[in-house]
Amino acid sequence: MGEFELIRRLFFREGPPGAAVLLGNGDDAALLRPAAGQALAVSSDMLVQGRHFLPDVDPYDLGHKALAVNLSDLAAMGARPCAFTLALALPRVEEAWLQRLADGMLALAEAHGCPLVGGDTTAGPLTLSVTVLGEVPPAQALRRAAAQVGDEVWVSGAVGLARLGLAVLRGEVTLPGKEAAAACAQLLRPQPRVALGLALRGVAHAAADVSDGLLADLGHVLAASGVAAELDVPALLEGPAVPACVRALPLATALSFILAGGDDYELVFTAPAAQRDAVLLAARRSATPVTRIGRIVAGPPATHPLADGLPRVRLCDAAGRPYALPDGVQLAGFDHFATM
């Protein structure tokens, strides 16, 4: 069995073909048919060794994360995953390593009904490039440009935890075993918030996933929408979005991790105040915690969401006055993924 045939067998397994898949791997292209009335959402992300992961990464985690960061983009559109392609450059073919890579990737794919339908393998420096495709009724897509003045700002799950996981892996912070494991899991095996994204269709206005950091990714929504936001820092700091192990850090470190840590793959989204109950219902239905952290206010006109240098987020205290950040807060952002 040649190396290519080995890779094909490890990655293309028997399983349900996927509802939208007319033709899977083995032809010049796969064929997908979105259901009537649905648009196809498309997103590509690339992971490169040394930049997004270290050579000693567990390949199971790597496979999981390469797909998870793409599924997270679909979640942020309110799209249901349909299928994905994988372009893989490998320095060498080691069966046990590749088996774990495939196991991690395909376990997540199966959990989301999102089969691998094609791709490419080549010799080269270890690089994984995933393109994911999902379905969403176009009028219900959670677009970055759809935030409106009067919306409230929400975030799912836990923020700052992945950055704490990185600090643990780097030996900068020591935590009890259970907390260290939770922080590292958020970094290494993020759970894309697909169920929440689907539940927020027709409820939320705008959404983005938190890959670069809460302020940066919220900033993308604000720039695309031509608005600004007030973030209630005490509500954020003391609310359920901040895990106890992050809250226990020195305040400047905690705020750095929460506001700019990145890599959490949570959703930051906006919804009209009148939809507050509907948001909470969507959160319950998708078994995903959400925290209300601020509100949308008038702001500068819209620009390209990734090319916006304008300050659009005002940090506030509980009384709505400017919140003074303590010395030492780092808001430069994680910037693992500069997504076009």
Place this chain on the structure above:
Amino acid sequence: MGEFELIRRLFFREGPPGAAVLLGNGDDAALLRPAAGQALAVSSDMLVQGRHFLPDVDPYDLGHKALAVNLSDLAAMGARPCAFTLALALPRVEEAWLQRLADGMLALAEAHGCPLVGGDTTAGPLTLSVTVLGEVPPAQALRRAAAQVGDEVWVSGAVGLARLGLAVLRGEVTLPGKEAAAACAQLLRPQPRVALGLALRGVAHAAADVSDGLLADLGHVLAASGVAAELDVPALLEGPAVPACVRALPLATALSFILAGGDDYELVFTAPAAQRDAVLLAARRSATPVTRIGRIVAGPPATHPLADGLPRVRLCDAAGRPYALPDGVQLAGFDHFATM
């Protein structure tokens, strides 16, 4: 202006949004809507420095080729290009180099009405991973598995020319300037046969593009279809599919380049004998030369098209007897792209 903003401006230019594009770059995902009755064809190919191109490649050619090899996959499905994504790892950001890369890629994209709708950039060893999306009515897609006994085998354009271009670049062969330029152009700026693929809808049964070599890619069609083929070597050698500069090579070299050279990005396809006139009309309409080179005969049952070790091609002389290859013919295949 930051490096990321520079890349965004070079690659995302003003232009028609594309008929199927509801939402382009700048959100978590692009949104595409295929026209009623159309399936979406999806293909991904990755180009890695040192394997698919050399460090001194003209970035214009590199940009062209990274998209062209993907468009060629759509052509081989009979699909019309809609949009593409680009994941790009770059060792450094050099504006002049990137400008030419974008120019080469976007000129081809514009010629095919196929806008860039998203992607990813990161620091890393130079790698380009393109995913292309196209439309095709599913019943008219040119699938590898659709070849039938009684079909005739055709190939478009010129075969062996890209491999000759490689020999010229390596200094193994010396040619007059015009012929050398044509050979290098086929290698460096292949023209995907999109118009021919569209014209062959409803005419051809099965198709693949010639990336790995004529025998290898025809073999993928045969394996998927559970058939075999007889190739008429004299008709191939003396017909218009073989350029004069390839025919002028020593016979063993010429046959190696023609049968196994790869990288030509022509289409090899099958069509019923009764459709011979329709094939020729499709060729005229798409301004693409085609050559009839053989016929489909009964063969072993179908296997996965990329995991087939069975001999399925019989080389014949003009009288239908076995054609004896001269000593020194290399049929191992180019294997630049092992596409899953």
